[in-house]
Amino acid sequence: MPTDAQPLLVAVSTKDQHQIDQHFGHADVFAIYALDDAGARFAETREVAHYCQGGYGDEDKREVILRTLADCTALFTARIGDGPRSRLEAAGIQAVDDYPYGAIEPSLCDWFAKR
Template sequence: MSITRKLEVLDDNDDDNTLLKVAFATSNQVEVDQHFGSAHSFSIYGVNIDNAYLLAVSEFGDLKQDGNEDKLAEKLELLSGCVAVYCRACGASAVRQLLAQGTQPVKVSDGTEISEMIASLQQELREGPSAWLAKAIRSQLVVNPTRFDAMESEGWSE
């Protein structure tokens, strides 16, 4: 099943301070109320310590929890670059695939509000991230592979 509708928020004010991209499995863009595999839609936010911005909402047709792995491919591609996806539940195969691409699945109670999850994530960023969040932040840092070339060309003297 492919995406049936997609909203992307464009902003002239590109915010370089957005540290994390996180997704929420939601049917109403207010609360987390969907199982990952059969989610009707995902809301994706850019989050930093002080702000959260809606980046995109993608909707899918009706999906069943049927063990059909093919339906996961487009969702995994959609969530590429997200450090986490908050959902009501997530199957073992989907968990493995999400972790392999660097997206941490986070199980929350049905009806948990997205705004609560964002506030909790921001609080965690302020107080010091948990192990998975620290790892996600490190993976988002852009490392220039040639950063030491200039120093090496100068040579080494003791």
């Protein structure tokens, strides 16, 4: 990636701000990170109403989440169902659940290096 390129923004569903430790449907805050050749840097948090409502998903809340994460390239989460995964990917956001309970920054850097 050229050094003058804008960093990629990615969202992380995390309870403790250290690990990728939350299910997508239970997240009410997403940590946003900027990724580039220099590494991963925390940028901000974005609050949303969590999507999962006791076994089913609230479509209106999922649409708000999609708009909230629209500028993100990927969403890192401990777990995600097939329906939300498909909706994210249709919106151009890659759902990444390959690093459950991994430390955030090393996991993001590993994913970025493999792109």
